[in-house]
Amino acid sequence: MKFVIAPDSFKGSLTAAQVGAVIARAIRQGMPEAEAAVVPMADGGEGTVDALVQATGGTLIEHRVSGPEGEPRTACYGEVGGAKTLSAVLEAANIFGLPLLPPERRNPLQTTSRGLGELMRALLDKGCRQFIVGLGGSSTNDGGIGMLSALGARFTDGEGNPLEGFGRDLTKLRHVDLAGLDPRLKDSRITVACDVTNPLLGPQGASHIFGPQKGASPEQVALLDESMARYAVLMEAALSLRLRERQGAGAAGGLGFAFMAIGAEMAPGAQVVEQLTGLKQQIAQADWVITGEGRSDEQTVFGKLPWYVAQWANEAGKPAILISGSLGADIEALYDRFAACFSTVPRPSTLEACMEEAERNLEQCARNVIRLLARQRV
Template sequence: MKIVLAPDSYKGSMSALEVCAVIGRALRAELEDADIEALPMADGGEGTVEAIVAGASGRIVELTAAGWSGEPIAARIGHIETEDGPCAVMEAAGLFGLPMVKPSERNPLLATTRGLGDAMRQVLDRGYRRMVIGLGGSATNDGGMGMLSALGAKFWGRDGEELAGFGRDLAELARVDLSGLDKRLAECAITIASDVANPLLGEQGATRVYGPQKGADAAMVELLEQAMCRYADQVEDAAGKRLRDFPGAGAAGGLGFALLLLGGKIVPGAEVLERIVGLRARIARSDWIITGEGRSDGQTLFGKLPLHVGKLAQSAGKPALLISGSLGTGWERLQPYFVSCFSTVTSPVSLEECLRHAEKNLEAAARNAAQLIKYCSRRQ
């Protein structure tokens, strides 16, 4: 019996790689003849680099780049080989991710995407011309100004001083010059892995939808929205093209907008991972598929990784199981895609307790899932 494990990370508790290890251990304890293939997955957010490197037999490359506050941090990117040559894999979550900022310090005015530009410049220096960039989970709302600055664009404030590219700089912007952007970017194929389709501006835009979770109060949201609008006007004028309404332009606080400016192509993160690791073919060769995430609910239907895996399994005529940290409002709408949906939490407990016992709870749920697989196999 062949079982493919293709979960996302359980954010805040376990990486996708760790989830695979726990589920695999539980299955082996119940199903002695199981051939288990672990494929840690991601949808563009936290764990994207790790998942792609593991699935494509790549390697991790270390470098130094600006973190969310602009201070240098040790960063990790991925190197994989593709049919079209070497490819660098980066993620916003690993450079300026929200979990990297203490809740009391979250403030999009003080955060920057400059670190991604630093990483891209170093990748170019090393000869890469193919990049995959995951956008989920950022702490930023600078419209990608920081990244563009690190790549050679110039932004000046009303007082004539050059701006570094923080969220606060959007309101100061008076002039834009994109002529200094690294010329090597024109030679690049940039895949933007994102699981959101928000435009840059408006009620469904970057600031109004995601600003509050990054530390913006109501007044800051209004300030950033107005400033982002002026920023978009000036950047689009300088580039000679309109990108603000493109689905995904609002990803990572407008970083999607800036990457589109560089010629990037937005692809749902789950699809990017699927293609790179060959998930469709692996599912076709399997008997069962298991996926999961930290919390599954109605939002999972909007392009989240488990739904994508469930649909692939369904199209291949293979049974799939969902094992998630919890099942929230609307989870029942996922039932058409799975034989069964499991929650690792079985009684009312605090979030802190859930995180503390995440591994033990996941192993118990996986053993329950193994019992279901065993029963179904006997019935065949």
């Protein structure tokens, strides 16, 4: 019997590779004769770089960039593929991710996407022309002006003073000059892994939907959306192209809009990762598929990683099992895709305790699942 284990990370406690290793260990204990193939997955958020490097045998590299508040920090990117297909894998989450800031310091007026542009420019200098960028988990709402500034664009206020590229600078922005954008971007292929379909502006846009979880007050949300609208007018005039309504323009606080402006291709994160890992081919050879995430609920059906994995398993005629850190109240729709759904939490507990005991709880749950499948074979 062959198992394919293709989980997302359990955010804040276990990486996708760690989750896969724990489940594989449970399989070895309960079915010593079974084969277990671990394929760490991600959907563009936290853990995308690690998952792709682990799954493809790539290389993890550190580089110094500007962090969410403009402070120096060390971020990681991955190099994956062969000499002719070498790609750099980057993620917003490990450069200016929301968890990098304590709750009391979360304020999208004070954060910037500049570090991502700095890293891309360094990679262009290194000769890289293929980029895969995950946008999930950001702390920013700067419309991508931080990233674009680092790549050579110029943003100024009403008096011609240059703006640094923080969320607060959107309120001062009056002029956009894209002439200085790095010309090497035109020769580059940029694939943005993103499952967010929100437009840039309005009630479903970047500021209104994601601003509050990044620390924005209602007044700040209104200010940011108004300023983002002025930014969109200026950018679209410079580009002679309308982008604000496109799906994903509002991703990562408008960073999706900025990537569209430099010709990037937007794609569902899970599908981008699958293409590099070859997960579908492995599923075709499996008897069972196991996936999971930190929490599964009604939102899982709207394109989260486990939903994609289950869909690919269903297409191949393979049963899929979901093992997640917790299950929400409304999971009925999950049974359309999964043979069974399990939560690893064995008893009433605090979030802190669940995080501390994540590995032990996962292993116990996985062992029970595998013992049940082993019994079924008798």
